[in-house]
Each structure stands twice: as structure tokens, then as C-alpha cells.
Amino acid sequence: MAASSASHANETARRYASALFNLANEKGELERVDTDLASFAAMAKDSEDLTRLLDSPAFGRDEKTKALQAIAEKAGLAKMVANFLATMATNGRSNEIVSAAHHFDELYAKHRGVKRAIARTAEAMTAEQRQKLEAVLAKAVGSDIELETEVVPDLIGGIQLRVGSTLIDASVASKLERMNTAMKGA
Numbered sequence: 001m002a003a004s005s006a007s008h009a010n011e012t013a014r015r016y017a018s019a020l021f022n023l024a025n026e027k028g029e030l031e032r033v034d035t036d037l038a039s040f041a042a043m044a045k046d047s048e049d050l051t052r053l054l055d056s057p058a059f060g061r062d063e064k065t066k067a068l069q070a071i072a073e074k075a076g077l078a079k080m081v082a083n084f085l086a087t088m089a090t091n092g093r094s095n096e097i098v099s100a101a102h103h104f105d106e107l108y109a110k111h112r113g114v115k116r117a118i119a120r121t122a123e124a125m126t127a128e129q130r131q132k133l134e135a136v137l138a139k140a141v142g143s144d145i146e147l148e149t150e151v152v153p154d155l156i157g158g159i160q161l162r163v164g165s166t167l168i169d170a171s172v173a174s175k176l177e178r179m180n181t182a183m184k185g186a
Helices: 001-028 032-044 046-057 060-073 077-090 094-112 129-140 172-185
Strands: 114-121 144-151 158-163 165-172
Touching: 001 032, 001 077, 001 094, 032 046, 032 060, 032 077, 032 094, 046 060, 046 094, 060 077, 060 094, 077 094, 094 114, 114 129, 129 144, 129 158, 158 172, 165 172
Parallel strands: 114 144
Antiparallel strands: 114 158, 158 165
């Protein structure tokens, strides 16, 4: 049942994101809305209080709506984004706002013909390494790439690369794990 609820919540967030995307596209505000939603999602990630407000049933819909409108105003978010946050809170969907923001961002990337990639390495990549990787990926997938990098020391070395749903794991940690598994089976 929990998986079913999560799947329903995910679909609801997609529908809200899609409706906002269509409106923002119609009004010519896609870039601003995407930027503001990303800012709001970052605020939620960094603020335990904001996350509690979004997720907790202890706050009523009216309280959440007023609080989100105040946050949007203080942060200088676009009116369309402020209205979106208020609508989701009024409809009892405040806990899905961050998910809707991510879905909106995916729609916006697809609209621009951009593919997203995440590169995880044990140490930070140099600007030159990053540029080379972006060029290779763009050529391989046939579109522009937006590359996000993460430093994960547990990888020891090498790289984990995710483009869409495809994961390429060429990390030292992964190779050691495969060797360990092979040795246990021998």
C-alpha cells in the first residue's frame, strides 16, 4: 500500500507540474518559473522548518498557504510560483511541492532538448575534466548536456555516471566489490 501511495503522490506531483509548465509556457515565463521552483526546492532542502511545514499534518491548509505566500514574497519568487505554492497547499498537496518542482525542471529540460547527467567521483573534477566529459556525453547522446557533479569519497577512484535512467559504474569501489564477489564464488 505504501508503494501505491508513493506512486499516486508522484503522479499527482507530475500533474501539477505539467499544468504549471503549460501555463508558464503560455505566458513565456518558463525560465523564471524553473529558476524560482529550484530556489524553493533548495530552501526546503536546507530548512528543517520549511520541510516540517510542508510535510506535517499539524499545520492546517490555511496556515500552510499563508506561510508559503509569505515565504514566496520574502524570497522574491514570481507571482505564478507563489500562486502555485498556495494552490498546492490549499489543495492539501504541500508535501508534494518539491517533487512537483523536480518534475517541472525535467519538463523544462526536455522542452529545451537538454539531457541531464550526474557524474560522481571520489575527488572533485577539474574544469578541464568536466568540459571533456560534457563534450563526450553530448556527442554520445546527441543533445546538449547539463552535468551535475558530486564528490563521493567512498568510490575510491573512477566514476559513476548516470544519464537518464542509465548508470555506468566504473568506480574502483564497484570493481573491488565485483572482485570480492567473484572470489567468494570461486
